[in-house]
Amino acid sequence: MPTSKLVIAGGGPAGMMAGLLFARAGVEVIVLEKHGDFLRDFRGDTVHPSTIALFDELGLAEALLAREHDRVTDISATVGERSYRVADLSHLPVRHKFMMMMPQWHFLDFVRDEASRWPGFTLRMNCEVADIHQVDGRIGGVVLTGGEIVDADLVIAADGRGSTLQQASGLHRQNLGAPIDVFWFRVPKRRTPHNDTMGRFTPGTVIAMIDRGDYWQCAFVFAKGGAETIRGEGLDAFRQRVARAVPEIVADLGAVKDWDDVKLLSVSLDRLSRWHRPGLLVIGDAAHAMSPVGGVGINLAIQDAVAAANVLAAPMAQGRAVDDLLANVQARRMFPVRVIQRMQRAVHAGVLGPALNASAPMEAPFALRMLDGFPILQRIPARLVGLGVRREHIRSPETAKL
Numbered sequence: 001m002p003t004s005k006l007v008i009a010g011g012g013p014a015g016m017m018a019g020l021l022f023a024r025a026g027v028e029v030i031v032l033e034k035h036g037d038f039l040r041d042f043r044g045d046t047v048h049p050s051t052i053a054l055f056d057e058l059g060l061a062e063a064l065l066a067r068e069h070d071r072v073t074d075i076s077a078t079v080g081e082r083s084y085r086v087a088d089l090s091h092l093p094v095r096h097k098f099m100m101m102m103p104q105w106h107f108l109d110f111v112r113d114e115a116s117r118w119p120g121f122t123l124r125m126n127c128e129v130a131d132i133h134q135v136d137g138r139i140g141g142v143v144l145t146g147g148e149i150v151d152a153d154l155v156i157a158a159d160g161r162g163s164t165l166q167q168a169s170g171l172h173r174q175n176l177g178a179p180i181d182v183f184w185f186r187v188p189k190r191r192t193p194h195n196d197t198m199g200r201f202t203p204g205t206v207i208a209m210i211d212r213g214d215y216w217q218c219a220f221v222f223a224k225g226g227a228e229t230i231r232g233e234g235l236d237a238f239r240q241r242v243a244r245a246v247p248e249i250v251a252d253l254g255a256v257k258d259w260d261d262v263k264l265l266s267v268s269l270d271r272l273s274r275w276h277r278p279g280l281l282v283i284g285d286a287a288h289a290m291s292p293v294g295g296v297g298i299n300l301a302i303q304d305a306v307a308a309a310n311v312l313a314a315p316m317a318q319g320r321a322v323d324d325l326l327a328n329v330q331a332r333r334m335f336p337v338r339v340i341q342r343m344q345r346a347v348h349a350g351v352l353g354p355a356l357n358a359s360a361p362m363e364a365p366f367a368l369r370m371l372d373g374f375p376i377l378q379r380i381p382a383r384l385v386g387l388g389v390r391r392e393h394i395r396s397p398e399t400a401k402l
């Protein structure tokens with residue numbers, strides 16, 4: 001049967017998931033990843049119920065859940081001395097009513113293992129895409145660093161928020177503005193029976209603490225552009241700020257030995273107004289960088305991959321041209337991206353901004369008090385974050401032979 005050739009730039013969540021789904025549908029797929037492995041600490045490790053449900057639809061949830069992970073069923077925020085429960089995932093209308101905490105490289109190893117079972121799937125590591133390759137006014141492949149041309153009937157740019165292909169193709173990025181940056185660091189802890197992932201708000205300081213079993217993955221949030229000032233005050237002053245906000249980890253803060261242990265995430269919130277050109281589709285962070293609020297980035301990237309495969313995989317497997325269908329993928333995905341980015345901007349302005357600017361003990365924001373006081377309301381953020389909006393389901397066919 002004639003099939004088209006798909007080249008995917010980037011082996012992150014969007015690119016690997018797209019690779020799996022298109023190969024499963026019988027399309028010849030090459031994923032080009034510039035690194036030699038998936039091990040990049042830290043890129044986030046929240047696998048949401050919407051993503052687990054997709055693997056369930058593929059018959060792969062049990063295999064995924066068999067890999068080492070932790071589970072989160074509720075999320076709290078501590079303001080001053082008091083803890084407020086803000087999201088309860090245990091009522092979600094899906095089989096697996098929890099968030100998996102799994103280092104992203106383990107998750108990507110899993111997707112690679114599953115994708116590699118399909119004969120049409122090829123993953124080329126240490127392959128950096130440097131440019132688009134134009135053929136008769138249309139994008140007909142990519143150029144690798146070193147000059148090799150890889151031809152394609154369709155190129156998917158899943159090369160992250162600094163996307164080389166988006167820039168090379170001239171697609172416009174609209175910056176929505178993010179008023180925060182984040183320092184990520186780890187602090188050892190004792191394993192507890194319950195996952196204690198939480199946010200901690202004190203005047204001038206916001207810290208999200210992701211419970212990773214035997215360590216906290218901490219996100220220290222500060223006003224955009226403030227990294228050099230904080231570094232200039234010295235590591236001791238930084239540790240003291242952390243200790244004031246989370247006194248119970250003070251004894252373990254010695255694990256943060258120098259600034260190499262503290263990674264800066266320059267937060268971006270942006271999206272492309274157009275995600276495609278003839279021969280090219282942009283998905284994942286390359287199409288829309290998200291704020292870390294809600295930990296939705298991986299999951300939105302995966303939903304994009306599923307939508308792309310739903311629209312394009314069957315015709316490509318039959319060798320049909322798909323340029324006219326690319327706009328359908330954007331039309332499907334732009335709405336959820338807009339809604340989630342709007343929610344993130346509201347949290348920046350209404351929760352993080354006031355907390356970072358506060359100089360005296362704060363009262364918990366009204367929304368937190370409402371959520372804690374009326375537990376049924378905790379299902380709303382759980383649904384928005386856990387399942388998103390306009391959730392995708394697997395509609396692309398399984399036509400390849402294993």
Ligand SMILES: Cc1cc2nc3c(=O)[nH]c(=O)nc-3n(C[C@H](O)[C@H](O)[C@H](O)COP(=O)(O)OP(=O)(O)OC[C@H]3O[C@@H](n4cnc5c(N)ncnc54)[C@H](O)[C@@H]3O)c2cc1C
Nearest residue numbers: 010012013014034043044129159160284285295296297298
């Ligand atoms: C510090 C940090 C913490 C985060 N925390 C969370 C979280 O807790 N939960 C969450 O859901 N999201 C989180 N995110 C966001 C999440 O990691 C991204 O939204 C998600 O990984 C996007 O997936 P993607 O496949 O679109 O892009 P990426 O994950 O960025 O993958 C792009 C891939 O393309 C490769 N690449 C780039 N350029 C090229 C090129 N020219 N040629 C070939 N390959 C290339 C990269 O090496 C990478 O593997 C976090 C991000 C960061 C940076």
